[in-house]
Amino acid sequence: MNIFTERESEIRAYARTYPVIFDKASNARQTDEDGKEYIDFFAGAGVLNFGHNNQRMMQAVIEYMQSGGVLHSLDMHTTAKREFMEAFTRTILEPRHMTHRMQFMGPTGTNAVEAALKLARRVTGRREVVAFTRGFHGMTLGALACTANQVFRNAAGVPLDNVIRMPFGCEVPCQGCELGCGLASLEELEARYEDLSSGVLPPAAFLVETIQAEGGVNVASAEWLKKLEQIARKTGALLIVDDIQVGCGRTGTYFSFDDMDIDPDIVCLAKGIGGLGTPMAMNLVKPEHDQHWNPGEHTGTFRGQNLSFVAGREALRYFEDDALMQEVRLKARQIMEVLKPLEQHAGVQVRGKGMIVGLDVGESARAKAIVDDCFARGLLIASCGTGGRVLKVIPPLTIPGDDLEQGLKILVDSTEKAMAEAA
Numbered sequence: 001m002n003i004f005t006e007r008e009s010e011i012r013a014y015a016r017t018y019p020v021i022f023d024k025a026s027n028a029r030q031t032d033e034d035g036k037e038y039i040d041f042f043a044g045a046g047v048l049n050f051g052h053n054n055q056r057m058m059q060a061v062i063e064y065m066q067s068g069g070v071l072h073s074l075d076m077h078t079t080a081k082r083e084f085m086e087a088f089t090r091t092i093l094e095p096r097h098m099t100h101r102m103q104f105m106g107p108t109g110t111n112a113v114e115a116a117l118k119l120a121r122r123v124t125g126r127r128e129v130v131a132f133t134r135g136f137h138g139m140t141l142g143a144l145a146c147t148a149n150q151v152f153r154n155a156a157g158v159p160l161d162n163v164i165r166m167p168f169g170c171e172v173p174c175q176g177c178e179l180g181c182g183l184a185s186l187e188e189l190e191a192r193y194e195d196l197s198s199g200v201l202p203p204a205a206f207l208v209e210t211i212q213a214e215g216g217v218n219v220a221s222a223e224w225l226k227k228l229e230q231i232a233r234k235t236g237a238l239l240i241v242d243d244i245q246v247g248c249g250r251t252g253t254y255f256s257f258d259d260m261d262i263d264p265d266i267v268c269l270a271k272g273i274g275g276l277g278t279p280m281a282m283n284l285v286k287p288e289h290d291q292h293w294n295p296g297e298h299t300g301t302f303r304g305q306n307l308s309f310v311a312g313r314e315a316l317r318y319f320e321d322d323a324l325m326q327e328v329r330l331k332a333r334q335i336m337e338v339l340k341p342l343e344q345h346a347g348v349q350v351r352g353k354g355m356i357v358g359l360d361v362g363e364s365a366r367a368k369a370i371v372d373d374c375f376a377r378g379l380l381i382a383s384c385g386t387g388g389r390v391l392k393v394i395p396p397l398t399i400p401g402d403d404l405e406q407g408l409k410i411l412v413d414s415t416e417k418a419m420a421e422a423a
């Protein structure tokens, strides 16, 4: 017995997958209390895009604290907040001609989604939101209603309503997916909105991930996203892109939709936006929608936290030139080149974009065996997708080449072993 088994809630999950006590971390490595090192292909589920304990960010945070900078300020103006907002405007918004306002809320992704849903309902005066099969948007009731996974939904204990579920539009049909690409169903939905006697009313918003991360690394096709945007425009609904896991450089561009020719009304960001793992969530909201908020209507004690602004501002320096994004594109190619040959095994599919790649091994038990074997060999990797049958490769974008190579080798060896045992 130890304090965790004795006193920590039964709810603990990753602590069971990796049953050691982690003590130290640096870039793409974590070390446990016994001194064993692990390569991290999980990166806090997309939080640690710039690695554990990023030196530049740590230095900035330490200097800020030592200088007596304000640590907590609710949503008051601070120097740290101004510097973050100015840098975000200059580095991310202006080059894209985005006029969006920045809204800060409680520092979790689910809080960003809640705020986006509230605002879309306020702006349109409508209740229902369209969300997609295999979508994941968080655990609080509004966001959970948009999350598809039954395990999470069953925990709610109350009805999760005001959401219509439509098939997601994958670029490449996922193996085992009986739902089709979703383009046809969008066209059908559009026809129903156009038919005034269909009894189907247009929604407040379409809430979508361009790449469903928790849902199994399903990449939306550009054509499907474009169609979704068209329907949103025609029906007066808002297009909300949840870029919480795959934004902040993950796909080789700052936003996951940068090459998709869409113009979301609201973009939800969290996880990596705080740079160092210091929590922050932020919605980018078009000004014409933002004006529907009254002051203080969606609060949160930790909305805009100064250490996150300081670290987050440092993170933005990575986007002042193309060096990191070029590196991401090269590493992304390397990951695909190493993993794609595993598709020679029946029941294996590799899919992804940038540095988020899913290795779908078809069965949850097989995926679990691979996660456990990788862990024993010193690689942290997590599973996702229906029943957890997809291994999600989502290392820090800053992972050194040697660690990436070594981690991929462990993953391939463990997968080969599991496939041989299955044969």
Ligand SMILES: Cc1ncc(COP(=O)(O)O)c(C=O)c1O
Residues within 6 Å of the ligand: 045, 107, 108, 109, 110, 111, 113, 136, 137, 138, 139, 209, 213, 214, 242, 243, 244, 245, 246, 270, 271
């Ligand atoms: C796409 C997406 N949206 C929302 C969330 C919820 O974020 P949080 O766990 O910080 O509430 C997640 C978390 O994994 C996510 O991946």
